[in-house]
Amino acid sequence: MNALDLARWQFAITTVYHFIFVPITIGSGFLVAGLHTAWYRTNQDKYLRATKFFGKLFLINFAIGVVTGIVQEFQFGMNWSAYSRFVGDIFGAPLAMEGLLAFFLESTFLGLWIFGWDRLPKKIHMLTIWMAALGTLFSAYFILAANAWMQHPVGYVLNGSRGRAELTDIFKVLTQNTALAAFFHTIPSAFLTAGGLFAGVAGWMIAKKRDVEVAKPVMKMGLITIIISFLIVGVTGDWTARVMTSQQPMKMAAAEAAYDTKSNMPFSLLTLGTLDGSKPVFQIGLPSVLSFMSTGNFNGVVEGVNDLQKEYVAKYGPGDYKPNIPLAYWGFRLMIGFGALCALFALIVLVRLRKGNYPTSKWLLRAMISLPFLPILANSFGWIFTESARQPWVVFGLFKTAQGVSPSVGAGSVLFTMITFTALYGVLAVIEFGLMIRTIKVGPEPTPKPGAKDSDVLTMAY
Numbered sequence: 001m002n003a004l005d006l007a008r009w010q011f012a013i014t015t016v017y018h019f020i021f022v023p024i025t026i027g028s029g030f031l032v033a034g035l036h037t038a039w040y041r042t043n044q045d046k047y048l049r050a051t052k053f054f055g056k057l058f059l060i061n062f063a064i065g066v067v068t069g070i071v072q073e074f075q076f077g078m079n080w081s082a083y084s085r086f087v088g089d090i091f092g093a094p095l096a097m098e099g100l101l102a103f104f105l106e107s108t109f110l111g112l113w114i115f116g117w118d119r120l121p122k123k124i125h126m127l128t129i130w131m132a133a134l135g136t137l138f139s140a141y142f143i144l145a146a147n148a149w150m151q152h153p154v155g156y157v158l159n160g161s162r163g164r165a166e167l168t169d170i171f172k173v174l175t176q177n178t179a180l181a182a183f184f185h186t187i188p189s190a191f192l193t194a195g196g197l198f199a200g201v202a203g204w205m206i207a208k209k210r211d212v213e214v215a216k217p218v219m220k221m222g223l224i225t226i227i228i229s230f231l232i233v234g235v236t237g238d239w240t241a242r243v244m245t246s247q248q249p250m251k252m253a254a255a256e257a258a259y260d261t262k263s264n265m266p267f268s269l270l271t272l273g274t275l276d277g278s279k280p281v282f283q284i285g286l287p288s289v290l291s292f293m294s295t296g297n298f299n300g301v302v303e304g305v306n307d308l309q310k311e312y313v314a315k316y317g318p319g320d321y322k323p324n325i326p327l328a329y330w331g332f333r334l335m336i337g338f339g340a341l342c343a344l345f346a347l348i349v350l351v352r353l354r355k356g357n358y359p360t361s362k363w364l365l366r367a368m369i370s371l372p373f374l375p376i377l378a379n380s381f382g383w384i385f386t387e388s389a390r391q392p393w394v395v396f397g398l399f400k401t402a403q404g405v406s407p408s409v410g411a412g413s414v415l416f417t418m419i420t421f422t423a424l425y426g427v428l429a430v431i432e433f434g435l436m437i438r439t440i441k442v443g444p445e446p447t448p449k450p451g452a453k454d455s456d457v458l459t460m461a462y
Helices: 003-042 045-078 081-115 122-151 170-175 177-207 212-247 249-255 289-295 305-316 325-354 362-370 373-388 411-442
Strands: 156-159 164-167 267-273 280-286 393-395
Touching: 003 045, 003 122, 003 177, 003 212, 003 373, 003 411, 045 081, 045 177, 045 212, 045 411, 081 122, 081 164, 081 170, 081 393, 122 170, 122 177, 122 393, 170 177, 177 212, 177 325, 177 362, 177 373, 177 411, 212 249, 212 289, 212 325, 249 305, 249 325, 267 289, 325 362, 325 373
Parallel strands: none
Antiparallel strands: 156 164, 267 280
8 A cells, every 4th residue: 555545544543533423522511411401491400401411421532532633634744745735724724713703612611611619600500501501512623624625626726837726715615515404404414312311311311210200201202303303304305415416416416326428317225337437237116206416307317436536637648547446335225224213213212201101121121222332334435425426526626535645645644643643532432432431330429418519519521
């Protein structure tokens, strides 16, 4: 493997790992804020205990997410200096906004929430967690806007003498439909992930008959969050698919293993293709569904991989413009499949709850325990699909991935850092999992004694 291949593998490993914690943090912040608000309004101890218990899980993921995210920025300079030089004038603006505005907003108010128990008025203290959660939304938007520019570059000019793209309109970069579609698809996915975590942990507590009073309202909240979020993800996913079809038709064609251009294109349930990815051998599909997803018309024309390859050669010059089709195809389906499975489990349990039946059977308990992991898998495969199906472009239509690698960094150096980061992230995974399991096993702190302060009844691992 050369330096380019190793650099891609390293970035893929660290980015997918980091993205595990991002949706958990975004969604959990709002759910913890909801529990805190319930305690403020009702003054019931079960909501106070739930707020602090699930607040610990939120903070563990927040901390690991921050640590793993720092590595991403270093890699731009280490392994992708040519890319950084080309996009820095544009990419740096939303990243600076994220760091100076969003991250400081969430970290400042999160600090006030952590250390504000018994020090701030209860209403002000409650508002600090809402502001911290709001900060995660701003942070997500700026990052997604930067990524959206790579998917669909706007608001720039090419400076040939300097060999880079230069920003002309930051408003276009921040408000283009690619960024908006990505944001409104990613945020419900984050709530789906957090709902799965909260419902799964609460379901385990109920099954083990531990702190059932605390767990019951949290499980209901988590299950309802999963179902509502999944419906929103479906609607925004349809919007995202149409934006993607108009801007990156090759990505949509690869996602469906659609090799030839035609109308009434079926949505593929299963496709087996040749080893070189040039044509399908066997295919099962739903008639005309892909045409509707892509164009909003069952008779719409969807461009195929082979025809797009010819168009791109004519437009951009000789080269292979097809992404890894099996990876795109199965990544797209696994994203949908794991998310749907999570929603199905949540619906089954929620129906049983309406009848007064809480999880008791081994099968149902296993389903509850799987809820935190299914959305994580869905998010990971969705991220892999989004980034890998854009290849060979790092900035679509402007700059290829092969052009972005650092020219002076050899394969040996990249291999060393890849092994180091992978080992480091492995250690962090053990720490993260250990902290989560330990916190869950310990459970919520006891009910406060009469006259005790909030800070006296719970030692928060901050």
